[in-house]
Every structure is written in structure tokens, then in C-alpha cells.
Amino acid sequence: MVKIKNIFKENLFALILLALFIIVPLAVGKNADIHNIIIYILIYAMVGEGWNLITGFAGQTSFGHAAYFGIGAYAVAVLGNKYDVVPWAGMLAGILIATTLAFLINFQLFRLKGHYFAIATLAVAEILRTLFSVWTYVGSGDGIKILFRPDNKVLWLAIDVRNRLPFLYITLALFVLVFILCKSLENSKMGFYWKAIRESHEVAESIGINPQHYKVYAMMLSAAIAAVGGGLYVQFFKYVDSVVFSLDVSMIFVLVTVLGGIGNVYGPIIGSIIYYTLDLSMRRLFGGTTSGINLIIFGILLVIVVVYQPRGIMGIFDDLVNRRRLAKEKALQRLDTGTPGEGSGGKA
């Protein structure tokens, strides 16, 4: 009983978030706009969690997660469009391809360190973008469509344009799975190895960790999660083209994670919520008159947040909690030792 209570207490924040994600879509009724935003939030937060594994925990900056995201999307779209494969199987195929690719490429790539590695990940995504933009099998420049099958709602992820709720909850369920995976990884042996590698490659090596292996594991897991995100994305959009591999897409994952708090499992979801809430409210405010102004304001906000607190929104949150705890401890100390200054004969 105590144990359950502890689990509840430790994960209070996560449970509150989960409750919000369950209640809000119902509370807003048939507001498709809000539902769309929540789906976006969940998909990008999911890929952000994946990105967080390799960059936040293992410390290897990736600017190319769009590669795995895009592969996940294309796998579902191509298999569904050409062979009538259900998206669930398509997503599985996407995971397999993305993980294999992550293994093959990064086994070599991890010889590079720091910025050199970051640029290499970017290069991989850009190469894929070119390949997919000329490859006629996957629709080359026109992209590829995914068709809606109303006859089999369960297998087809129950996508219905008039009612997005089932899809939203499926996305939520997958996100929760990813979140639990990442949270348990954070405190696992592997998670500690990753952090050791992040802090110092040499020290990690000297205590018997093989950085090469653990970085590849992180990348493979990360790629798998990104592929799931991509599979959901294409289900939602029902269309994908080679733009999905571009740097701008990769940067969204970086953006939401760093905004929320890098190296923190709550980071991606918080960052994603803030990003898309702002996006929606600014689009409401400025309408379609000047399309760029919301991005300008977002850029400025991003600079301010980053300058003010490098650990992101979660950093600000942690600071507040810590300050309160410190104040509490101080107050307790004061009770223990009596009021300060009384017995210490404060004259110097």
C-alpha cells in the first residue's frame, strides 16, 4: 500500500499531465483545432523523448532525427499505399528499418565526436531527402498519399476526419509507453552509462564502459521512437514527401526538447505543449494576415527562455521547487537551533 502511494507521489506531475491529456480532449468537445494541436504535441513530444535519449542522456548531438522520423512515415505510407499493409504493421516495419539504419550508419559515425558528429547526422538526413525526392517508387517529388479505409477502423488506427478522438487516444497511449520506457531507461544501468559517456568519454572508457556500443544502443532506441512518431504523423496527415527529412523538421524535435528541458524526461512534453499552445494562440491572434509574425515572436521567446534558463522550462520549474525546499529547510533549521543570532553573540 505504501509502495503504491510512493509511486503515486513520485510521479504526481506525470499523472496530472496524463489526466489533463485525457480530460482536455473530451472537455473541448468537437473542437477539431484543439484536437489537432494535441495530436501534434504528442507526436513531436514523442520524437523529442527519443532525441533526448541520444542527445540529452548520451550527450551526442543529433541534427538528423528527421531521417528516422521520415523513414517511419514513408514505411507506413509506402506499405499502405502500394501493398495495403495496415499501418500497425507499417509502423513495425518502419521501426525495423529505422533501427537497422541507425545501427549501420552510426556504428561508423560514432567515431566522430561533438560537432563533427552533429554535422554528420545532418548530412545523413539531407542525403535521404535527396534520395526520396528523386526515387519514383516512393513518389519522388510529389510525395506519397495514404488512403483512408473506413471499413476497418481498428486496424486502420481509426482515423476519421470528423472525429479525431480515437486517434488522439491511440497517440496518447503510445506516448505514455514511450515516456515510461524513457523514464525507466533514465534510472537503469544503461541510463547511467549514457550519462557517464555524456560527462566524459574518457572516464567512461576507463571504468569499463564501451562508449561505442552504448551510444549505438541509444541511437537505435531513439531511431525506433522517432519512427513510431513518423508513422503516427503520416497517419494523421495522410501524405508525406521528402520535405519530412529536412533540417527544419529535425530542429522541431531539438526545439521542443531544449525548450522544455534537455536531459529531463518531462522536457519534450512540456516544451511541446508550450510550443504548440503558443503557435495556436499566435495564429488565432494574428490570423492569416502576416504568416511570419508568429514565428518571429516565437524566435524571440526562444532566445529569451534560452538566455534566462539554459535548462529550459523544467529548469525554471526545478529552481522554483528547490527554492521552496531550501526555504523550508532553513525554516526547520531555525526551529532546531532557535532564532539565529540570539545565542551566537553576533558582535565581531
Add this chain to the structure above:
Amino acid sequence: MLSQVIINGIMTGFVYALVAVGLTLTWGVMDIINFAHGEFLLWGMYAAFGLWSLFSLDPILSLPVSAALIFILGVFTYFVVVKRVLKASGLTALLATFGLSMVLKNLAQMIFTANYKNVTNTIFASKTIKLGNFFIRQDYLAAAVGSLTLTLLVLTFINKTKTGVAIKATSMNRSTAQLMGINTDRIFAITFGLSGACVGAAAALMVPFTPITPGSCTLYSVLAFVIVALGGFGNITGALYAGLLVGVVEAMGGYFLGTSFKYAIIFLMYLIVMQIRPKGLFGW
């Protein structure tokens, strides 16, 4: 025909080199990836375009002006954004410049719209020099010669002047440089300004044969990243050689495989080269 392609590649390469020199300066000295580098280039191009359309100034003549404008933009960027994130981790600093790039790109789109802008009727436009069997476009040649001159100028500045040596010292060891009485804050500001001046000048040189649109600046940033990494971070001569290499590879890739592959070939080359030299061709 092939040698013609290579010559064109070399000429583009020189311009790439100048853009990359700008990036490698800030990267080497401050260890910060300036994501807004492509946007600096974009604004340099719009500056040249503005001067051309308002005062019908030829971009070559207005080069000092656009270089100076982007120098100011660089210094401004340093004091407003970069200075505050210097102590944070590399990724944070990067995101700050990414935020800035969003602002600059969308501001450009708002002011100049997403339509392509062209600077036409420049001094060297559509004239060619015939050298044996080769045809060399004068505007390309002017850009190449100008870029090379400016790159060498930056190199001389870094190696010969007092400020330049201070920049070098700061890039080697920040705290030791401070102990030697170097005002690193000032040095960083100058470096960022210099970086801006390089792209501003490159923009003025490119503008006669490059259509301007806000959408293209990400590609410029990415290309500059690759060139800088190929040359080794902070290595100016490395950036020059890597720029030439990328220019030639791009031209050859475009010739043999078609234009849609020309950038993919560069990225592939990067991946292969880095397997052999994990710290860039000229890094150590």
C-alpha cells in the same frame, strides 16, 4: 567540358570558402555554431539588393556597405544574444542562434516576401572571357577573385595584427587570454562582427548571379557547416581548401549525376572523408 565544369566549381568554391571562413571564425573562437549564419548571408544579399534597387548601386561597389551592415548585425547579435549564452552548454547557445535565425528569416519574408529577387544589369553580368577553350563568366570570376582576396585579407588580419593575434589567443585558451590582459568580451564582439562582414561581402559578390529568397538560407547554413567541419573547426585555411573542394565536388556531381544530386554528393563526401579524418581534413 569537364575542365570547364571544374573551373566553374572552383569559382563557386571560393565564394563558399568566404562564407565558411565567416562561420569558422565564430566556431573556432567561441565554440558556438551560429545557426543564423545563412540568415546573415540572406540579409547581406537583401542589403545589396536594396542598395541596387534604391540607388542603382552595383553590388560590387556597395560591397563595403553590405559588409559593414552585416558587421553591425554580427556585433549586435553578440551583445544581445550570444554574450548571454557563452557560459551555457553548446546546445543552448546553438538554440539561441536558432531562435535568432527564425526571427531574421521570417522578418525577411515579411519585408521582402518569399518571391525571388534578382539583381540584374550589373557591371560584369553575362559577359564572358574566352581563355583557350574555356569560357569564364565575368561575374563568377569577379566573385571568385573578390572572395579569395577577402579570405587572404582575413587570414592576414588574424596572423599579423594585434587584434588578430588576440583572437587567435582567445580561441586557444579563453582564460589564459584573459590573464594576458586581453578583453575577451571585445574580442568576441569583433570576431562576430568579422564573421558577419565576411558573409556580407560574400553576399554582395554572389548577388549578381544568385536569386534571393528567404527559403534558401537554410541550405547556405548547412553547406557552411559542412565546409567548416571538413576544414576543421576554427581553421581558416582549412575552410578555404574545403570550400574549393565542395565547390568542385558540387559542380562535378551536378554534371555527372544531375543537379538534384549535387548537394547529396557533398554530404556523402563529408561522411566518407570524416571516416578517414574524424577531425576534418585539416583539423588535428
